[in-house]
Amino acid sequence: MTWWKCSNCGYVFEAEKPPEKCPNCGEKCTFYDVTCYTPECGCKGYDPKLVGRPTNKESKL
Numbered sequence: 001m002t003w004w005k006c007s008n009c010g011y012v013f014e015a016e017k018p019p020e021k022c023p024n025c026g027e028k029c030t031f032y033d034v035t036c037y038t039p040e041c042g043c044k045g046y047d048p049k050l051v052g053r054p055t056n057k058e059s060k061l
């Protein structure tokens with residue numbers, strides 16, 4: 001399973017594939033893969049650093 005983050009509302013969820021619409025905000029958003037591929041780091045499946053990273057919309061600063 002892969003962890004996805006909605007670029008619109010920031011909702012993080014686990015799914016095999018990103019859905020067409022976000023289950024939280026209901027918009028057709030871009031979903032970022034925030035899965036942690038480093039089992040040694042001890043996080044719960046998604047990488048907090050990736051989740052905390054600003055989305056494209058906010059990252060222009």
Ligand SMILES: [Zn+2]
Pocket residue numbers: 006007008009010011022023024025026027029
């Ligand atoms: Zn959303």
